Every structure is written in C-alpha cells, then in structure tokens.
Amino acid sequence: MVLWSIITRMIDxxxxxxxxxxxxxxxxxxxxxxxxxxxxxxxxxxAAQRSSIYLDLEAPADRARLADPVLYLxxxxxxxxxxxxxxxxxxxxxxxxxxxxxxxxxxxxxxRFLLLGSASMDLLRQSGESLAGRIAYVELTPLGVLETDAxxxxxxxxxxxxxxxxxxxxxxxxFVWLDNFxxxxxxxxxxxxxxxxxxxxxRRFWTMLAHAHSGLLNAANLxxxxxxxxxxxxxxxxxxxDLLLVRRLPPLHANxxxxxxxxxxxxxxxxxxxxALLGIGNSEALLGHPIVGPSWEGFIMENLIAAAPDSTAASxxxxxxxxxxxxxxxxxxxxRWAIEIKRGLAPKLGKGFHQARSDLxxxxxxxxxxxxxxxxxxxxxxxISVDDLAQELAAFGGAA
Numbered sequence: 001m002v003l004w005s006i007i008t009r010m011i012d013x014x015x016x017x018x019x020x021x022x023x024x025x026x027x028x029x030x031x032x033x034x035x036x037x038x039x040x041x042x043x044x045x046x047a048a049q050r051s052s053i054y055l056d057l058e059a060p061a062d063r064a065r066l067a068d069p070v071l072y073l074x075x076x077x078x079x080x081x082x083x084x085x086x087x088x089x090x091x092x093x094x095x096x097x098x099x100x101x102x103x104x105x106x107x108x109x110x111x112r113f114l115l116l117g118s119a120s121m122d123l124l125r126q127s128g129e130s131l132a133g134r135i136a137y138v139e140l141t142p143l144g145v146l147e148t149d150a151x152x153x154x155x156x157x158x159x160x161x162x163x164x165x166x167x168x169x170x171x172x173x174x175f176v177w178l179d180n181f182x183x184x185x186x187x188x189x190x191x192x193x194x195x196x197x198x199x200x201x202x203r204r205f206w207t208m209l210a211h212a213h214s215g216l217l218n219a220a221n222l223x224x225x226x227x228x229x230x231x232x233x234x235x236x237x238x239x240x241x242d243l244l245l246v247r248r249l250p251p252l253h254a255n256x257x258x259x260x261x262x263x264x265x266x267x268x269x270x271x272x273x274x275x276a277l278l279g280i281g282n283s284e285a286l287l288g289h290p291i292v293g294p295s296w297e298g299f300i301m302e303n304l305i306a307a308a309p310d311s312t313a314a315s316x317x318x319x320x321x322x323x324x325x326x327x328x329x330x331x332x333x334x335x336r337w338a339i340e341i342k343r344g345l346a347p348k349l350g351k352g353f354h355q356a357r358s359d360l361x362x363x364x365x366x367x368x369x370x371x372x373x374x375x376x377x378x379x380x381x382x383x384i385s386v387d388d389l390a391q392e393l394a395a396f397g398g399a400a
Contacts, residue, residue, distance in 0.1 A: 033140035160272020178276035214294035
C-alpha cells in the first residue's frame with residue numbers, strides 16, 4: 001500500500017492543470033470518472049496546494065456534517081470544499097447554487113467547490129438543472145500513454161489504465177483486481193445508479209460487448225442473446241455509457257453523397273476490463289486471442305480521444321461500399337484529422353482508407369502503428385506511434 005501511494009504520487013495526471021485552470025475561472029468544477037480511476041488522489045493533490053476541506057459523502061460522519069449544508073458550507077466559504085461522491089446527496093445542488101450566487105455578490109467568483117462523481121448521469125442531470133453557468137466539467141480517464149513511459153506501453157494495454165491494475169506486482173494480481181472491480185460494479189454500483197437488473201444479466205451483456213469490441217452495434221443480436229427486447233438493450237447500453245465504462249462512437253455524417261453506415265461502434269473503454277471480461281490474463285493469451293486487433297484499436301482510440309483538446313468531436317467514417325477510417329477527430333478551429341489504426345510494424349493501407357480519405361479531404365492523415373519511427377508510407381500520410389500522436393493532440397489543445 002505504501003509503495004502504491006509513492007508510485008501514484010509520481011504519476012502526473014494530464015487532467016490536473018485542466019482542473020486547476022477551471023478552478024481559477026469557475027466557482028465549481030466537477031471531476032467525473034469511473035470508480036478507482038484516481039479522482040480522490042487527484043482532488044487531494046489539488047486541495048493540498050490551498051486552504052481546503054475534504055468530505056467523503058459515502059462516510060456517514062461526513063454526510064452528518066451536511067445536515068444543514070448552507071450553515072456548514074458558509075463557514076468554509078474561504079476554502080476549496082471537495083465533495084466526493086456527490087451523487088449520494090443530490091439535494092446538495094440546490095444549496096450549492098444559492099451559496100455560489102450569494103458568494104458572487106461578495107466577490108467569491110471562483111475556486112469554491114470541487115465535486116467528484118463516479119458517473120456522468122446523476123451529476124450531469126442535477127447540475128444541468130441548477131448549476132448551469134457556474135460549473136465546468138473535467139473527465140478523468142484511466143492512465144494513458146502520456147502519463148506512463150513508452151517501455152511499459154504493452155503492460156498498459158494488457159492491464160488497462162486503472163492505477164491499481166496497472167501498478168499491480170504482476171499480471172495475475174492485475175487480473176484479480178480487475179475481476180473484483182467488475183464484480184463491485186455488478187453487485188453495487190450498477191444497481192445504485194440504474195434500474196434493478198440482475199448482476200448476471202449485466203455481466204453477460206458487458207461480456208457480449210467485449211466480444212463485439214470495436215464493432216458496429218447490432219442491438220438485435222444482443223437482444224436475442226439476452227432474450228430481451230431492443231429497448232431493454234438500449235437501456236442497458238445507456239447505463240454503461242453513463243457510467244463511463246463503454247463508449248458509443250458515432251458514425252460521421254458527411255455530405256459525400258455516399259451511402260453511409262448509420263450504426264455506432266461500441267467499445268469497452270478500458271482495455272484491461274476488456275481482457276478481464278474475456279478471461280485474458282497475460283500477454284501470450286492476448287496475442288493469441290481473436291480480440292487482439294480490436295483491443296489494440298480501442299486502446300489507441302481511447303488514448304487519442306483523451307489527449308485531444310476540449311470540444312473535439314470523435315467519430316468514424318464508413319460507407320456501404322467499404323470506404324473506412326477508424327477515427328475522425330474534428331478539432332477546434334475546423335481542423336479534421338483522419339486516423340487509421342494498425343497493429344504491426346509495417347502498416348499497409350487498403351483501398352478503403354484511400355477512398356475514405358478522398359471522400360473527406362481531411363486536414364491531416366495518420367496511421368498509428370506499433371513502431372517508433374515516424375515516416376510517410378504515402379503522400380500526405382504520416383505513420384506515427386500512439387504516444388507521439390497523443391503529444392501532437394495535446395500540443396494542439398495548448399495552441400488552441
């Protein structure tokens with residue numbers, strides 16, 4: 001435990017300066033992310049740099065302090081108040097709005113509340129009603145390539161980016177942690193946030209999504225596999241998306257006069273969770289499994305989206321005739337980057353990519369591959385490593 005704490009402090013989270021900048025501008029900042037992703041560690045690191053108070057709303061003693069929230073929080077208006085797991089006391093939003101508005105009249109315009117939530121749904125719904133214009137949102141994703149060293153990239157891919165999984169002593173320990181992480185969500189968090197769904201049903205659904213990882217959503221097949229209707233599948237999927245565990249990547253709607261695929265692609269967002277759901281516990285098992293290509297694609301995609309600047313729109317492009325680009329990023333200012341993802345050291349681009357590139361005429365084209373050398377396999381196309389492209393996206397955000 002001591003070793004884990006020391007190592008965790010050494011990992012600089014790319015979200016930290018973003019949260020700090022928002023605290024200088026907004027009275028409240030919401031830091032969102034799945035459980036065990038490091039929200040509390042990050043919040044405490046930020047709070048340690050200023051006068052602050054931390055309340056864990058899962059702890060009865062801390063909830064008791066807020067029996068009269070206006071009275072208690074008014075006494076600490078000169079401090080940054082960190083409220084962890086705020087969704088457990090959603091009625092607090094009404095009090096926070098009043099405190100923020102009253103404070104503004106006295107010059108307290110920024111840096112008052114840091115709100116931590118393990119899901120987007122409840123927090124966004126509540127704050128969308130009551131804190132509009134008073135709050136900024138930051139999503140904390142699992143550890144990525146910009147927060148770890150290139151030599152451990154394969155370990156990051158296998159184990160995923162949840163700190164306890166990535167930093168485990170060995171792969172077996174990582175697998176045990178991930179299995180228990182999944183079980184906790186099934187038995188505790190999913191019933192808490194959503195309708196009562198049998199844990200075994202959700203596990204089957206989540207595992208089916210892992211098998212279909214990076215593929216087009218086929219709700220009818222999922223419904224048949226679970227013996228439920230399509231609306232039920234949509235409700236299950238919405239829940240996992242809102243819990244920040246699954247990504248629904250939309251197709252790009254471009255005016256190319258081509259017949260486009262309309263179904264979204266679905267990804268389990270953390271590669272370690274994908275592998276745990278499929279029983280893949282080490283690198284040899286992963287490299288011999290049919291999921292290896294889709295898993296790599298999802299791992300690269302999540303890292304690039306996490307590195308992209310705010311307000312970037314992510315999608316994919318596919319036509320009925322087979323023209324396809326794995327990831328399209330529409331960046332602030334109108335730039336469009338087309339990204340193909342290939343596993344291997346000698347990436348080959350097919351006819352479908354070149355046709356899609358002709359359809360979209362993107363600003364820049366990349367193929368992300370396993371090598372370290374940067375070169376041009378064809379005119380106006382750059383072969384690049386994931387960490388180099390992630391750094392370019394982060395720099396683009398800084399320039400913007």
